[in-house]
Every structure is written in C-alpha cells, then in structure tokens.
Amino acid sequence: MPRNHYRRRLEALREAVLEMSALVGDRYELAIEAAIDGDEALGQRVIDGDDDVNERYLAIEEECVALHALQQPVASDLRLVTASFKIITDLERVGDLATNLAAYGSNDGLHPAMEFRGLAESAGDMLADAMTAYETGDVDACHRIAARDEDLDERCRRASQAVLRHLVETDRARDRSSEALAEGLDTVSSGLLAVRDVERVGDHAVNVAARTLYMIENDDELLY
Amino acid sequence: MSNAREDTDERTDRQRTDRDTSDSLITTEVQTDATVGERSAPTAVAAHDLDVYYGDEQAIDDVSMEIPEKRVTALIGPSGCGKSTFLRCINRMNDMIDVCRVEGDVTFGGKNVYDDDVDPVALRRKIGMVFQKPNPFPKSIRDNVAYGLEIQGYSGDIDARVEEALKGAALWEEVNDQLDSSGLDLSGGQQQRLCIARAIAPDPEVILMDEPTSALDPVAASKIEDLIDDLAEEYTVIIVTHNMQQAARISDRTAVFLTGGQLVEYDNTTKIFEDPEHERVEDYITGKFG
Numbered sequence: 377m378p379r380n381h382y383r384r385r386l387e388a389l390r391e392a393v394l395e396m397s398a399l400v401g402d403r404y405e406l407a408i409e410a411a412i413d414g415d416e417a418l419g420q421r422v423i424d425g426d427d428d429v430n431e432r433y434l435a436i437e438e439e440c441v442a443l444h445a446l447q448q449p450v451a452s453d454l455r456l457v458t459a460s461f462k463i464i465t466d467l468e469r470v471g472d473l474a475t476n477l478a479a480y481g482s483n484d485g486l487h488p489a490m491e492f493r494g495l496a497e498s499a500g501d502m503l504a505d506a507m508t509a510y511e512t513g514d515v516d517a518c519h520r521i522a523a524r525d526e527d528l529d530e531r532c533r534r535a536s537q538a539v540l541r542h543l544v545e546t547d548r549a550r551d552r553s554s555e556a557l558a559e560g561l562d563t564v565s566s567g568l569l570a571v572r573d574v575e576r577v578g579d580h581a582v583n584v585a586a587r588t589l590y591m592i593e594n595d596d597e598l599l600y
Numbered sequence: 601m602s603n604a605r606e607d608t609d610e611r612t613d614r615q616r617t618d619r620d621t622s623d624s625l626i627t628t629e630v631q632t633d634a635t636v637g638e639r640s641a642p643t644a645v646a647a648h649d650l651d652v653y654y655g656d657e658q659a660i661d662d663v664s665m666e667i668p669e670k671r672v673t674a675l676i677g678p679s680g681c682g683k684s685t686f687l688r689c690i691n692r693m694n695d696m697i698d699v700c701r702v703e704g705d706v707t708f709g710g711k712n713v714y715d716d717d718v719d720p721v722a723l724r725r726k727i728g729m730v731f732q733k734p735n736p737f738p739k740s741i742r743d744n745v746a747y748g749l750e751i752q753g754y755s756g757d758i759d760a761r762v763e764e765a766l767k768g769a770a771l772w773e774e775v776n777d778q779l780d781s782s783g784l785d786l787s788g789g790q791q792q793r794l795c796i797a798r799a800i801a802p803d804p805e806v807i808l809m810d811e812p813t814s815a816l817d818p819v820a821a822s823k824i825e826d827l828i829d830d831l832a833e834e835y836t837v838i839i840v841t842h843n844m845q846q847a848a849r850i851s852d853r854t855a856v857f858l859t860g861g862q863l864v865e866y867d868n869t870t871k872i873f874e875d876p877e878h879e880r881v882e883d884y885i886t887g888k889f890g
Contacts, residue, residue: 379887448845450873451882594875 382447386456389439390511393460393467396432397507400467400474401500403429404577407474408496411570414485419478429471436464452591459591463510466580466587470503473573473580480566487563489538492570495531499574502528502581510588515595521585522598528578532571539567641668644806644836645690645727650704652685652694652861659685660861662704667853669805672828672837674851674869676844678884682861683840687808690838691727692720708806725752728799732811734791736783736798741766741775744783744794748802761801768834769797770827789820796827800835807831809839813846825850844885848873856881 403422410419440461443449449457477496486492502521509517543564586598645667652660660682667673675683685694692713694700705712713723725748736744745762754761762779766772771793775786783794792812799807809828813821828850831837841847847854848869855866858880865872865881876882883889 382887450844450848450885451876453886454874 385439385443385447386449386453389436389443389460390456392432392436392439393463394507394511396429396436396464396467397503397510399432400429400471401504401507403471403474404477404496404500404503407477408493408500411477411480411496412485412493422478423475426471426475429468433464433468433471437461440464455591455594459510459587462587463584466583470577470580473577476573477570480570486570487539487542487567489542490535490567490571491538492535492567492574495528495535495571496574496577498524498528498531499577499581502578503584506581506584506588509585510591513588513592515589515592518585518589518592518598522582525578525582529575532575532578535571536568539564539571542567641671643667644669644708645838646705646707647686647689648705648707650686650689650702650706652682652689652703653699653701654697655699658861660689663861663863665855665863665866667836667838669836670832670834671852672832672839672850673853673855674847675838675840675855675857676842676847676885677857678859679842681857681859683855683857684810685861686857686863687810687838687840690806690808691724691729692718693724693729695720725802726804727806727808728802728804729808729810730792730795730799730812733815734788734795736786736791736794738782738784740780741783741786741794742779745797745801748798752802754802762797765797765801766794768800768831769793770823770830771797787820789816789823792816792820792824793827796824796831800831804835806836806838809837811840811842814842821846844873856884858884 403425406418407422409415410422440457443457447453480486502524505517506521508514509521543560582598586596589595589598643666646665648664650660650663651658663682663686675687677683688694689702689706690708690713694702702714706714708723708727711718737747739747742759742762745765746758749758749761763772763776766775771790774790775781775794783791786794792815796807796812812828813824816824825846828837828839832852839847839851851869853866854869854872856864856872856876856878858864865876865878867877872881873885876885
C-alpha cells in the first residue's frame with residue numbers, strides 16, 4: 377500500500393488520542409475520589425498532573441496541523457484528523473474539569489445527599505464509551521451516548537436540588553452561627569459547582585460522540 | 601452572515617462551494633446556495649453511453665455525465681484511466697488519431713458533436729483547449745492571440761479583442777508594452793496564460809484544460825489556478841489534473857475515472873474529497889492505491 381509512512385502517522389494519531397483519553401479518564405476518577413473524600417493531597421496530585429494532559433493536547437494538536445499541512449488528508453483520513461483535532465479539545469477540557477473537582481473537595485468533601493459518585497461515574501462512563509466508539513467506529517454507540525445525556529442532566533438537576541435542600545435545612549435548624557453559615561455556603565457552592573462540572577463532562581462526552589459519528593459516516597446530526 | 605449573503609449575491613452566475621476559503625467561515629449559508637446553484641446550472645456538455653477505443657483497446661467504458669455550465673469540473677484518476685481521452689472527445693481532438701473510435705454521444709448545446717453535419721474546426725472555436733505544456737506559436741504576442749480570430753475571418757477590431765483576451769487571461773498588465781515581442785520570450789507561466797488568451801479570444805463557451813499547470817512552478821501554477829477561478833465566471837471549464845489538491849482547490853464538480861476508463865464517481869468536489877461513496881474512489885484519493 378502506498379503512503380505507508382502517512383498511514384502509520386494516522387494510526388499513531390488515533391492511538392495518541394486514545395492514550396490521552398485514558399490519561400484524562402484516570403485524572404477524572406482520581407478527582408472524583410478527592411472531591412468525595414475531601415482528600416487534599418490527592419486533589420493536588422490531580423491538579424499537578426494537568427500539565428501532562430496539556431502537553432499531550434499540544435503535541436497531538438501539532439501533529440494534526442502537520443498532517444494537514446504536509447499530507448493534505450482527504451475523505452475518511454480528513455475526517456479522522458479533523459475529528460481528532462476537535463476531540464482532544466474536549467478531552468483537555470475534561471482534564472480542566474477534573475482539576476476543578478479535585479479543588480472543590482479540599483474541605484470536608486461533597487455532601488452525601490448529592491450521591492455524587494454515581495453521578496460523576498455516569499459522566500465518566502459516557503466519555504469512556506464515546507472514546508470506545510472512536511476506537512471501534514461504533515455508530516450506534518454514538519447515538520446512545522447522546523441519548524444518555526438527558527438522563528445525566530436530569531440527575532444533575534436533582535443533585536443540585538439536594539444541595540440547596542441542605543442549605544435550607546441548615547437554616548431551619550436555626551444554627552445561624554457564622555461558622556455554620558460559612559460551612560453551609562462552602563458545601564453548597566462546591567456542591568453546585570461540582571454538579572455543573574459533571575454535567576459539562578457529559579456534554580464533552582456527547583461532543584466526542586458527535587465528532588466520532590462525523591468521522592465514521594460524515595454525519596453531522598449530533599453536532600447540532 | 602449578512603456579509604456572506606452579499607458576497608454570494610455579487611456572484612449570482614456562479615455561486616461557489618465552500619472550496620472558496622474566503623467563504624469557509626460561513627459555510628452553512630454558502631453551501632446551501634451552492635447546492636441550489638448546482639441544481640439550477642444548465643448542462644453545457646454531456647456524454648451518453650460513451651465508449652472510446654484505440655484499436656482493440658477500450659479507453660472509455662460506458663461513460664455518461666452532465667457537465668454544468670460556468671462551473672469548473674475536474675477530471676481526476678490514475679494514469680491511463682481515460683480522463684484525457686474523455687476530455688479530447690469533447691472537442692473531437694481524438695479525430696486526429698487514426699485508430700481512435702468513438703461510440704455513444706457527446707452533446708454540446710444539445711447537439712451531438714459527432715453528428716455528420718458538425719464541423720470540428722467550428723466546434724473547437726466554441727470549445728477551446730489548453731494543453732499541458734505551453735505551446736505558443738513562434739509569433740508575436742499579438743499574433744498568437746489574434747490567430748484564431750484571423751482564421752475565422754473576424755472582421756471586427758482585432759486589437760480590441762486581443763486586449764480583451766489578454767486581460768481575461770490576466771496577462772495584459774505584464775505584456776501590454778511588448779505585444780510585438782515573441783510569445784516564446786515569455787516565462788513558462790506567462791506562455792501558458794498566453795495560450796489561455798489564445799483559447800478565449802474566439803469567445804468560446806467551453807475551455808478544456810489538460811494538466812495546464814503540471815509544467816509550471818508553484819507560483820506560476822497558482823496564478824493559473826486563480827485565473828481558472830475567474831474564467832469560470834464566463835466559461836465552462838473542464839480540467840484534467842493529476843494534482844488532487846488542485847482539483848479540490850479549484851473545482852466545483854469532480855469526476856473520478858479509474859482503471860478501465862470507467863467513471864466511478866462524479867459529484868460535488870466537497871463530497872468527493874470529504875465523503876466519497878465508492879471505496880475505490882476513497883482508496884484512490886487517500887493514496888491507498890494509484
């Protein structure tokens with residue numbers, strides 16, 4: 377087959393994107409633990425590790441630009457390079473969201489009423505499944521991932537209500553000491569922000585699924 | 601978006617596809633217009649069940665296609681696939697090859713160019729041709745351009761037509777003070793533009809180009825590409841090229857010929873280069889074979 381060097385570079389690009397997604401997935405899982413447990417040291421590891429994610433992002437971006445400039449990919453090759461170029465942006469953002477989560481748990485951890493672990497893991501599963509679809513070229517999986525986002529959004533809404541309920545209940549308990557209020561506000565703000573970030577991880581997973589569907593079938597249905 | 605609409609409206613005759621990079625950020629609107637434009641463009645040239653043989657060897661195998669007016673249509677494919685043969689059928693250049701036999705129809709303006717009552721010389725005035733290597737006559741620049749007009753006995757202002765043709769070929773500014781110099785003294789890129797001026801001087805409707813930039817350096821080639829873009833405002837341009845990126849850059853429609861003289865896929869250029877229907881075409885344009 378002609379253009380063997382080029383084809384090897386395309387395959388290396390695909391593998392690099394998958395490796396980046398695995399790295400981001402690991403950081404995200406650690407961030408969930410740090411947020412739930414209030415594990416500041418673990419959280420700091422996640423924050424420090426974001427540089428690795430950013431470096432991989434920049435290296436893959438550079439390779440995509442080089443492939444466009446030097447190899448002029450077309451057809452399915454063009455879609456692979458273009459989709460990968462976009463997907464790494466989503467992955468890099470998930471890496472940033474992981475650092476947010478790691479920071480929110482720096483006090484006593486997230487409020488248990490949020491059922492945060494299940495929520496966050498669902499978003500992480502969506503992202504992992506989207507990357508599997510990217511790896512295997514699974515069209516049906518792309519559609520299924522997009523459909524799961526509505527359920528995640530609804531669960532995020534309920535989790536946010538649970539956090540706010542905590543604030544109201546604190547108020548009802550008439551514990552209006554400055555310490556209690558400060559603690560309550562911290563719990564609420566970090567809880568709401570964490571839920572928002574998980575919801576965004578779900579959105580990025582849908583983006584990955586949408587770009588993957590475009591890559592496989594030139595179908596932009598999920599992009600809108 | 602409003603700017604995009606205005607820009608498109610200024611080019612109502614030829615609404616471009618998103619290959620025009622200046623429009624690339626507003627593709628939604630422009631692509632829609634281009635699609636409408638493609639549907640509404642009348643057919644300039646059509647082939648119906650076309651077979652071409654060189655002796656016993658078949659060079660074109662049952663090709664049917666309609667080429668839209670005032671668009672750039674690129675013919676691509678590996679060597680020996682029949683794309684140049686197809687191009688030369690359109691203005692009957694293959695008549696000059698004794699062993700060449702053409703079956704089927706090639707229509708221009710609804711008339712089969714192979715009908716007995718068609719004069720090939722008159723046909724070639726309406727369907728001009730530019731070749732791979734610039735081939736100016738050993739005459740002055742003016743005489744090169746005026747040649748076709750004089751042959752056809754044009755009685756109007758030949759100098760005015762020469763100027764018009766040289767302007768149309770984006771060469772006037774460079775040669776207007778040396779019209780009596782030999783065309784052979786020009787650079788390769790200028791010579792090719794001179795040949796384009798010669799081709800458009802008789803006011804053709806179609807311009808056939810057989811790898812018009814393959815003998816030129818990149819700068820000269822890019823000038824020809826710009827010129828092709830401009831020419832399509834007035835003429836139907838059909839170009840054979842081995843350079844797939846060139847086809848992607850300059851054409852509205854692309855026809856992919858593959859081994860055996862078969863037209864495997866013919867569609868909007870964007871479609872061909874983003875999502876071809878046929879695996880053989882995908883393999884060819886991605887370089888998996890050919």
